Amino acid sequence: MTDGLDRVDRQILRILQREGRIPNVELAERVGLSPTATGERLRRLQKDGVITGFGARLDPQRLGLSLLVFVEVSLDKTTPDAFARFAAAVRRAPEVLECHMVGGGFDYLVKARVADMPAYRRFLGEGLLALPGVNNTRTYAVMEEVKSDGVLPL
Amino acid sequence: MTDGLDRVDRQILRILQREGRIPNVELAERVGLSPTATGERLRRLQKDGVITGFGARLDPQRLGLSLLVFVEVSLDKTTPDAFARFAAAVRRAPEVLECHMVGGGFDYLVKARVADMPAYRRFLGEGLLALPGVNNTRTYAVMEEVKSDGVLPL
DNA sequence: CGGTTTTGCCGCCGATTCTGCGGCCGACCC
DNA sequence: GGGTCGGCCGCAGAATCGGCGGCAAAACCG
Numbered sequence: 001m002t003d004g005l006d007r008v009d010r011q012i013l014r015i016l017q018r019e020g021r022i023p024n025v026e027l028a029e030r031v032g033l034s035p036t037a038t039g040e041r042l043r044r045l046q047k048d049g050v051i052t053g054f055g056a057r058l059d060p061q062r063l064g065l066s067l068l069v070f071v072e073v074s075l076d077k078t079t080p081d082a083f084a085r086f087a088a089a090v091r092r093a094p095e096v097l098e099c100h101m102v103g104g105g106f107d108y109l110v111k112a113r114v115a116d117m118p119a120y121r122r123f124l125g126e127g128l129l130a131l132p133g134v135n136n137t138r139t140y141a142v143m144e145e146v147k148s149d150g151v152l153p154l
Numbered sequence: 155m156t157d158g159l160d161r162v163d164r165q166i167l168r169i170l171q172r173e174g175r176i177p178n179v180e181l182a183e184r185v186g187l188s189p190t191a192t193g194e195r196l197r198r199l200q201k202d203g204v205i206t207g208f209g210a211r212l213d214p215q216r217l218g219l220s221l222l223v224f225v226e227v228s229l230d231k232t233t234p235d236a237f238a239r240f241a242a243a244v245r246r247a248p249e250v251l252e253c254h255m256v257g258g259g260f261d262y263l264v265k266a267r268v269a270d271m272p273a274y275r276r277f278l279g280e281g282l283l284a285l286p287g288v289n290n291t292r293t294y295a296v297m298e299e300v301k302s303d304g305v306l307p308l
Numbered sequence: 309c310g311g312t313t314t315t316g317c318c319g320c321c322g323a324t325t326c327t328g329c330g331g332c333c334g335a336c337c338c
Numbered sequence: 339g340g341g342t343c344g345g346c347c348g349c350a351g352a353a354t355c356g357g358c359g360g361c362a363a364a365a366c367c368g
Binding site: 091102 | 157159167170171172173174175202203204205206207208209210211212213214216217218219222224241244245248249250251252253254255256257258259262263265267292293294295296297298299300301302303304305306307308
């Protein structure tokens with residue numbers, strides 16, 4: 001059940017990762033199946049949760065979000081529910097694109113986009129550091145995005 | 155030209171980020187415009203580069219990629235073209251979802267997905283450490299993905 | 309301030325795409 | 339051999355797409 005994907009399924013996923021809005025008929029002729037069979041596979045892949053959704057890729061620059069930063073966050077270990085409260089607050093913060101709990105020298109790795117350095121200072125001061133339990137942060141500003149697509153290998 | 159987006163444009167982008175495959179007619183009635191006008195805006199947003207593409211979101215677990223890791227990479231500063239060669243190699247590596255050049259204690263931050271720890275060891279040894287100019291790496295394994303969508307604020 | 313251009317929207321309509329249905333074929337199992 | 343089942347196909351009605359002409363309000367200009 002976890003991996004009942006044949007060659008055609010994988011090809012469909014590979015195409016849809018990059019061209020999510022391709023019409024079903026064109027997808028069908030690319031994988032060499034009829035539109036009906038292809039649509040059926042697509043529906044099944046969504047129902048089974050392999051495909052969790054579709055989305056538009058936007059250019060952050062054109063939206064005034066020129067600065068990409070990664071922040072390593074350390075929490076006080078004293079309060080046990082601090083983790084849950086931090087996680088909840090982070091999910092509400094629109095600047096935060098991703099947040100991962102990691103094992104190692106710190107607790108959370110946050111990926112965020114803001115307009116510029118002043119905006120980041122504001123986000124750091126009023127957003128992150130204001131959260132209870134936040135002990136220490138270390139910021140890395142991205143100078144160049146070498147690879148950004150995030151396409152999964154198949 | 156960089157920011158000629160009105161309220162309706164932003165609403166379109168907000169919807170399409172989460173539901174990229176929504177039919178144009180439904181998008182139209184959600185933003186309160188006719189399908190023709192909505193389609194025209196969509197076409198313009200793509201032509202202007204605000205929308206760079208559409209893609210399917212896949213569940214990494216169901217594809218056998220259960221381990222998400224972040225790797226901080228330091229390069230030898232001796233060879234000046236080492237940066238370009240590292241960047242080129244990283245773009246070819248399928249496990250690497252993202253790679254950013256950062257300012258701070260190290261040079262590159264790499265986000266990668268692999269099947270499990272043995273697969274990561276292989277990727278680290280044969281993929282990253284084999285690259286010329288790589289001086290030092292530090293790995294952080296993700297224990298929990300608190301927020302992963304990467305949706306931009308509008 | 310009046311006229312003109314521009315811009316953005318709508319309704320319409322032919323072409324394309326989608327989707328549910330019935331039928332076909334090969335694999336598999338008694 | 340006979341039955342069952344999963345996967346694919348073709349078809350047809352319904353929905354959607356995309357280009358065209360018209361219209362009204364805003365912007366522009368003399």
